[in-house]
Amino acid sequence: MSNNTVGRKSSGLDKVFRIALYTVLIVVASFYLMPFVVMLITSLKDVEEIRTGTLLSLPASLHFDSWAKAWSSACTGSSCGGISPYFLNSFQIVIPAVMISTLLGAINGYVISLWKFRGSDLFFAALLVGCFIPFQVILLPMARTLGWLGIANTTTGLVFVHVVYGVAFTTLFFRNFYQSIPGELVKAARLDGAGFFTIFYRIILPVSTPIIVVTVIWQFTQIWNDFLFGVAFSGFDTQPVTVALNNLVNTSFGGKEYNVDMAAAIIAALPTLAVYVFAGKYFVRGLTAGAVKG
Known part of the structure; x- marks a missing residue:
């Protein structure tokens, strides 16, 4: 087997390993970012949409009044x-x-x-x-x-x-x-x-x-x-x-x-x-x- 063939196989294995590694990292990162994503999505909904929608559903329209209220109306x-x-x-x-x-x-x-x-x-x-x-x-x-x-x-x-x-x-x-x-x-x-x-x-x-x-x-x-x-x-x-x-x-x-x-x-x-x-x-x-x- 020539050195070129061995090199191509090694390069192919490295590419597969790199793809698998990045896939695992993306999955793990997505898992850990999920709570933050849920918090962010929830903060941009109004109260009625939160009660009737699902946890991961995107807001129908963006509401920033909750941010203003959190900053200026903490109890x-x-x-x-x-x-x-x-x-x-x-x-x-x-x-x-x-x-x-x-x-x-x-x-x-x-x-x-x-x-x-x-x-x-x-x-x-x-x-x-x-x-x-x-x-x-x-x-x-x-x-x-x-x-x-x-x-x-x-x-x-x-x-x-x-x-x-x-x-x-x-x-x-x-x-x-x-x-x-x-x-x-x-x-x-x-x-x-x-x-x-x-x-x-x-x-x-x-x-x-x-x-x-x-x-x-x-x-x-x-x-x-x-x-x-x-x-x-x-x-x-x-x-x-x-x-x-x-x-x-x-x-x-x-x-x-x-x-x-x-x-x-x-x-x-x-x-x-x-x-x-x-x-x-x-x-x-x-x-x-x-x-x-x-």
């Missing part, structure tokens, strides 16, 4: 307000919490991996234990701590909670990433007279972009989608968007408006969707660059 408790203030609350919680927890995680990971000290392994083990503590376990002690600090039912209190709970994960990410950095690099910088923060700022941070992206995406997603801490530690005016969404879905006036509920759910998911769409490839690069190694 909390016994009164109705706009969902936009809760969006602002979520951003006021997410942005500082992500920044602080990422910075603390970077410094902790830098110290544990490149500046060994007595008890550093024990300290890292304690942080690992913190990653596996269920949310429900810390509700009561955290509530007492927030009350003692005078920041209960405030956005500052929620930022504090997410920083405390998230620093264990961010430290784990950065520590594993920094394990791949040669220790000799730090030793050489110390011999040249560079101090702790000089080395961190001029040598470590410039090579930390991939893991910073991973940490930011992870923390942003976890904090934005959080419901338990939001409902437990927020006040009436400081609730995040997830709590407002829950109140909207579980409150009805004169009939259940599923189109408004679906529109509100999509709006609440848009920030995390945008983060993954625009930064998803960097997330994968960061993981493969060492975020889960060590």
Whole structure:
């Protein structure tokens, strides 16, 4: 059998395998996108069409008033307000919490991996234990701590909670990433007279972009989608968007408006969707660059 014949057969098998692979990927992607498609279709129907039609039937005409109502008429408790203030609350919680927890995680990971000290392994083990503590376990002690600090039912209190709970994960990410950095690099910088923060700022941070992206995406997603801490530690005016969404879905006036509920759910998911769409490839690069190694 000639090399050309073998090459043609190999090329044909590769094409078949590629077609089969893409077919499987399209089927799986369609399966996972189905809930979003149903939500989007439902949000564009009126209430009567939802009641009389099927789940996957396309809307006879597009109705965008449900989106406006979800944005401006979300209900909390016994009164109705706009969902936009809760969006602002979520951003006021997410942005500082992500920044602080990422910075603390970077410094902790830098110290544990490149500046060994007595008890550093024990300290890292304690942080690992913190990653596996269920949310429900810390509700009561955290509530007492927030009350003692005078920041209960405030956005500052929620930022504090997410920083405390998230620093264990961010430290784990950065520590594993920094394990791949040669220790000799730090030793050489110390011999040249560079101090702790000089080395961190001029040598470590410039090579930390991939893991910073991973940490930011992870923390942003976890904090934005959080419901338990939001409902437990927020006040009436400081609730995040997830709590407002829950109140909207579980409150009805004169009939259940599923189109408004679906529109509100999509709006609440848009920030995390945008983060993954625009930064998803960097997330994968960061993981493969060492975020889960060590």
